[in-house]
Amino acid sequence: MTAHGASREALAAARERLDALTDATSVDATQLADQLAAVTALLDREVGLRRVLTDPAQTGEAKATLVQRLIGGQVSGATADLVSGLVRSRWSQPRDLVDALEELASIADLTAAQQVGTLDDVEDELFRFGRIVTSNTELRAALTDRKATTSAKVELLHRLLGGRAKATTERLVTRLVSAPRGRSLEAGLESLSKLAAERRDRAVAVVTSAVPLSDPQKQRLGAALAKLYGRRMHLNLDVDPEVVGGIRVQVGDEVINGSLADRLEDAARRMAS
Known part of the structure; x- marks a missing residue:
C-alpha cells in the first residue's frame, strides 16, 4: 500500500x-x-x-x-x-x-x-511463484481470467501449491488471486514479498545472474548490499544466461547491472567515501 x-x-x-x-x-x-x-x-x-x-x-x-x-x-x-x-x-x-x-x-x-519459523520459506516461495507466473503465460491467464470462477482458480492453486508450499504461502496467494482488487498478479506477489522481508527488517534484493552464484558469492553480495543500504538483505535468486555483465541486482526501484566483482568494488568505494 x-x-x-x-x-x-x-x-x-x-x-x-x-x-x-x-x-x-x-x-x-x-x-x-x-x-x-x-x-x-x-x-x-x-x-x-x-x-x-x-x-x-x-x-x-x-x-x-x-x-x-x-x-x-x-x-x-x-x-x-x-x-x-x-x-x-x-x-x-x-x-x-x-x-x-x-x-x-x-x-x-x-x-x-x-x-513457527517458516517465514524464510514463505519469502522464497512467494518469489518463486512470482517467477513461475511471469514465465508461464497460460498459468497467468488461468489465474487472472475474469470469466473463470473463483472456486476454479482456488482449486488450480491448491493443485499447484497444496503440499508443495507452506500453508501461509498458499493462503496469501489464494487470497490475492481471489480478490486482486485491481492489481496485476505480479504486483500483488511483489507486495507480499516486500511485506515478508519487512517482518525481519530486511530489504529484498532480486539478484539475476548468468550462472548460479556460489555460497561464498551469495554471502559477499549480501554483506555488501547490507552495508550499502544500511539494513539486512534477503536475496531472491534467479538465473538467466542472457543477463548482460553476468549479474543484475534490483533493490526497490534501483537497478544495478554489471559483474559481481564490479558491484562489490563499487559498494566498497561508496562505503569508504
Whole structure:
C-alpha cells in the first residue's frame, strides 16, 4: 500500500497495534488474518459503508460504535478492537482504509509464519511463484481470467501449491488471486514479498545472474548490499544466461547491472567515501 498524509500515519499506528496484538500468545494470528480479510472484502463491496467509516464529519467514537455493532458478534474481540482503532483514525480517502485492512491481514499471516519459523520459506516461495507466473503465460491467464470462477482458480492453486508450499504461502496467494482488487498478479506477489522481508527488517534484493552464484558469492553480495543500504538483505535468486555483465541486482526501484566483482568494488568505494 502506498499511503500519503493522514493515511500513512493511520497505517503506521495500525501496524503498531497489530504487532502488539500478535505479541500476545493468546491471539491466533492466522484467525486474525482470516477475519481481517473478511472485513476487507466487506468494505471492498460496500462503498457506502467505507465512506461512512472514513467520514471526517463523524466522530471516531461513533464510527467505532458502528463497527462493533456490525462485526462485534462475528469476529474475535482482538479483530473488532483493531478495526475500531482503524476507523477512529483519519484517512486521506476511503479506499485507503480497505488497502490498510488488506495489508494488515497479510502481515498477520506472515507473523503466524514467523512464529513457527517458516517465514524464510514463505519469502522464497512467494518469489518463486512470482517467477513461475511471469514465465508461464497460460498459468497467468488461468489465474487472472475474469470469466473463470473463483472456486476454479482456488482449486488450480491448491493443485499447484497444496503440499508443495507452506500453508501461509498458499493462503496469501489464494487470497490475492481471489480478490486482486485491481492489481496485476505480479504486483500483488511483489507486495507480499516486500511485506515478508519487512517482518525481519530486511530489504529484498532480486539478484539475476548468468550462472548460479556460489555460497561464498551469495554471502559477499549480501554483506555488501547490507552495508550499502544500511539494513539486512534477503536475496531472491534467479538465473538467466542472457543477463548482460553476468549479474543484475534490483533493490526497490534501483537497478544495478554489471559483474559481481564490479558491484562489490563499487559498494566498497561508496562505503569508504
